[in-house]
Amino acid sequence: MPGVSRRGFLAGTAGVAGVASTGMLLAACDNEPSNSEPNTEPLTEASVAFDGAHQAGIQTPTQASLNLAGFNLKDGVDAAGVVRLMRLWTEDARELTAGRNPLSSLEPEMVKWPANLTITCGFGERVFDIAAPDQKPVWLHDIPAMPREELRPEWGQTDLVLQICSDDPVMSAWALRHMTRAGMDYVETAWLQQGFVNAFGSIPKGQTPRNLFGQVDGTVNPRSDEDYAEQVFADDGSSSLVVRRIAMDLDDWERLDRTSREVAVGRKLSDGAPLTGEDEFDAPDMEALDEYGLPVIDKNSHMARAMPPADHPEQKFLRRPYNYSLPPAPGELSDAGLIFLAYQQDPDVQFTPVLQRLLEVDRLNEWTTHIGSAVYWIPPGTRKPGGEGSGDTYWGETVLSGARG
Amino acid sequence: MPGVSRRGFLAGTAGVAGVASTGMLLAACDNEPSNSEPNTEPLTEASVAFDGAHQAGIQTPTQASLNLAGFNLKDGVDAAGVVRLMRLWTEDARELTAGRNPLSSLEPEMVKWPANLTITCGFGERVFDIAAPDQKPVWLHDIPAMPREELRPEWGQTDLVLQICSDDPVMSAWALRHMTRAGMDYVETAWLQQGFVNAFGSIPKGQTPRNLFGQVDGTVNPRSDEDYAEQVFADDGSSSLVVRRIAMDLDDWERLDRTSREVAVGRKLSDGAPLTGEDEFDAPDMEALDEYGLPVIDKNSHMARAMPPADHPEQKFLRRPYNYSLPPAPGELSDAGLIFLAYQQDPDVQFTPVLQRLLEVDRLNEWTTHIGSAVYWIPPGTRKPGGEGSGDTYWGETVLSGARG
Numbered sequence: 001m002p003g004v005s006r007r008g009f010l011a012g013t014a015g016v017a018g019v020a021s022t023g024m025l026l027a028a029c030d031n032e033p034s035n036s037e038p039n040t041e042p043l044t045e046a047s048v049a050f051d052g053a054h055q056a057g058i059q060t061p062t063q064a065s066l067n068l069a070g071f072n073l074k075d076g077v078d079a080a081g082v083v084r085l086m087r088l089w090t091e092d093a094r095e096l097t098a099g100r101n102p103l104s105s106l107e108p109e110m111v112k113w114p115a116n117l118t119i120t121c122g123f124g125e126r127v128f129d130i131a132a133p134d135q136k137p138v139w140l141h142d143i144p145a146m147p148r149e150e151l152r153p154e155w156g157q158t159d160l161v162l163q164i165c166s167d168d169p170v171m172s173a174w175a176l177r178h179m180t181r182a183g184m185d186y187v188e189t190a191w192l193q194q195g196f197v198n199a200f201g202s203i204p205k206g207q208t209p210r211n212l213f214g215q216v217d218g219t220v221n222p223r224s225d226e227d228y229a230e231q232v233f234a235d236d237g238s239s240s241l242v243v244r245r246i247a248m249d250l251d252d253w254e255r256l257d258r259t260s261r262e263v264a265v266g267r268k269l270s271d272g273a274p275l276t277g278e279d280e281f282d283a284p285d286m287e288a289l290d291e292y293g294l295p296v297i298d299k300n301s302h303m304a305r306a307m308p309p310a311d312h313p314e315q316k317f318l319r320r321p322y323n324y325s326l327p328p329a330p331g332e333l334s335d336a337g338l339i340f341l342a343y344q345q346d347p348d349v350q351f352t353p354v355l356q357r358l359l360e361v362d363r364l365n366e367w368t369t370h371i372g373s374a375v376y377w378i379p380p381g382t383r384k385p386g387g388e389g390s391g392d393t394y395w396g397e398t399v400l401s402g403a404r405g
Numbered sequence: 406m407p408g409v410s411r412r413g414f415l416a417g418t419a420g421v422a423g424v425a426s427t428g429m430l431l432a433a434c435d436n437e438p439s440n441s442e443p444n445t446e447p448l449t450e451a452s453v454a455f456d457g458a459h460q461a462g463i464q465t466p467t468q469a470s471l472n473l474a475g476f477n478l479k480d481g482v483d484a485a486g487v488v489r490l491m492r493l494w495t496e497d498a499r500e501l502t503a504g505r506n507p508l509s510s511l512e513p514e515m516v517k518w519p520a521n522l523t524i525t526c527g528f529g530e531r532v533f534d535i536a537a538p539d540q541k542p543v544w545l546h547d548i549p550a551m552p553r554e555e556l557r558p559e560w561g562q563t564d565l566v567l568q569i570c571s572d573d574p575v576m577s578a579w580a581l582r583h584m585t586r587a588g589m590d591y592v593e594t595a596w597l598q599q600g601f602v603n604a605f606g607s608i609p610k611g612q613t614p615r616n617l618f619g620q621v622d623g624t625v626n627p628r629s630d631e632d633y634a635e636q637v638f639a640d641d642g643s644s645s646l647v648v649r650r651i652a653m654d655l656d657d658w659e660r661l662d663r664t665s666r667e668v669a670v671g672r673k674l675s676d677g678a679p680l681t682g683e684d685e686f687d688a689p690d691m692e693a694l695d696e697y698g699l700p701v702i703d704k705n706s707h708m709a710r711a712m713p714p715a716d717h718p719e720q721k722f723l724r725r726p727y728n729y730s731l732p733p734a735p736g737e738l739s740d741a742g743l744i745f746l747a748y749q750q751d752p753d754v755q756f757t758p759v760l761q762r763l764l765e766v767d768r769l770n771e772w773t774t775h776i777g778s779a780v781y782w783i784p785p786g787t788r789k790p791g792g793e794g795s796g797d798t799y800w801g802e803t804v805l806s807g808a809r810g
Contacts, residue, residue, distance in 0.1 A: 038447030038448075038449045038450060039447060039448070039449070040445040040446070040447050041445070042443030042444060042445050042606060043443075043444070043604065043605075043606040043607045044443045044444070044606065044607065044608065044609055045443060064574065064604060065574070065601075065604075106659070106662065106663050106666075107619040107674070109615065109619060109674065109675065110615060110619050113607055113608055113609075115604060115607045167604055167607060168603055168604040168607035168608075169469065169470070169574070169601035169602075169603075169604060170601060170602065170603045170604075170607075170614070170615070170617075170728065171607070173601070173617065173728065173730040173741070174617070176730070177617070177655060177730070177738075177739055177741070180733075180738050180739065181656075181659070181738055184738060188735075188736065189732070189733050189737075189738075191732065192731075192732035192733070194730075194731075194732075196470075196574035196575060196578070197574075197575065198573055198574075198575045199448065199469060199470075199520060199572055199573040199574060199575075199604055199605060200448075200604060200605075200606070200607075201447060201448040201449065201605070201606065202448045202449065202518055202520045202572060202573035202575075202576070202605075203449065203518055203573075204449055204518075209575070210514065210515065210575070212575075212578065212579070212582070214512040214514060214515050250582060251586075254511070254586070257511065258511050261511075269512070269514065270514065323575065323578065325578040325581070325582070325599075326597075327594070327596065327597035327599075328585075328594050328597070330593075331593065332594075333582075333585050333586055333589060333594075334582055334585065336578070336582070
């Protein structure tokens, strides 16, 4: 397989030299493409570099298919066991994402076209407790209890997480299968959250995807490498991932007329523009009044409540949400929602205050319920063992080897 | 939306005039493309014509995402109710597949790019019992009990089925959502079988996809319109669908070396060629012996057992299989398999004898278990009400109106 797709290559040239995996949403480029340009890049030539300053799968444009697997360490797995698992998983993820067959697999035909496959690993609190207790980040703990949430234990915290994304669902399933089997001496699957967004090329280039409420979702994300350095990645290249599973009541939502839906969100359904603006990326005018002297954007709308207040500009993070849609329970019409993935440097500072504000007051709360929550440390990116440069040769090496200060 | 994709258009020109939906696998064209040509057709311009002599979604090249929904009629729904549901569903499916918003939907943005969406409807036995008992096809009954099968009631027969396929999983989920809600006065969901194959463009043009055993799957399918007329469609344009849900034990399968896997199937893993051949589409030589005088293709291999015997050339049908991969049960590594969709004129004659032969003896049986079964009559294609020509204006009109002889 060629190493880097045209999409990945373009993104790479705009990023830090040597970090080909730091793709960014094409919509974000200075040279912004038209919102109606079809995608004719061949997916068979698309792959994302595995090694780099940051793990791939974060700044990478969102791929169509998500297998997010939460794993728990088996009884008796100690610090040395965690190191062995990380060496093994890192090596296999490096091979799979490059379209090469991992050593332990007999099926090279299944990995020939990785279709932008990324495999991103995160550590739950317990990995630190077992392997590096004095290195645990201060923010690595459960998100505090929130109003309205109805968390279910089956979607709770796990020891490890793998975020496996690809533009080909077969590749995503195959990579999950391989990684699960490769780790079977060390971990067992606690949960699997399967999600999807629009397929590669199925909406015009540069369009922000919509969730199952029909809302444009992801407008306020970081765009430039500077945004990512400010919001998402710590100086050592690490990050954090908060997973919130959010059930969405499509049945009730769809009883609303379009105006009511737009008031609840604060944006137009047609293009995601704020109700005071013309374009998706226009800044909202929170002071604007309508002909009756009422605010155009409701102060309790989702957008208004999610915005960082003027005195807390640090309350920003990367949204990388996926839709889920499962067989409905008997008598129900649907079981759908969001696997909401938030990446940031420090959830306590950037994420949790926003969540708290939303779950206290947000018009959308009438149709959404948080049913799962987990927090992970995302190790920095890696380099090939024996390769040039410094940095970890496997996920979390600096922490697990006790080398982090 | 433009009406027909380049892919659909090419297929249409090779087919019957006016039946733009009769696409065929590109691999089948006389002018066969190279097996390594990337796909650069824009998916945003791809749609499949709804009306035609046959329903779309059968001869249509397999799209990436499947939502196969089994519905049961609510208590009290009579023949007139079935007619109302079919009018409503047919009209909404016609709109959705063309990228237009159905009357009852407020979300035109969600349907702009159907990405080869097809919605195909089937009738279970009970629809005939209620609405047209004297018109029930003789083959419309449960598949007879088979050796080895472990059928689960939750994957059993339903009154109606919708096969919803798209190359965009969001479109597929949205269409399912809409059709479920549109039919809520008449039906409730009994089961939902969600599957996937390789994404649009994620493997080179003309390649036959692989299942999660790594096998090339679909080599012996009908290719030409003549094949389809002989095997799949009755003279009135109707067909039948057999759904078999087949669990696959990936864990045990992956303990085999490649040679053992190839012996079990009778084909090479690398390219799907029969063990006696060089190319996927080579005819197998069942008499060939190896250097020890043993058959090259095991008489009990999957391929040998699935082949129609010389005196029963009619034992052929269209395979339109999808993979499934669900969260594993506690302590397990995977829960995966096939949603095996078989289309033919008459299951009793074409499908069931093959199934019987396979479930009696087939080396693959060691790693597969049939856990679900259902059979449906597939109504002929439709035409727009008020439009030219004759034929049904909604699914099953001729049968439901008592006009079929």
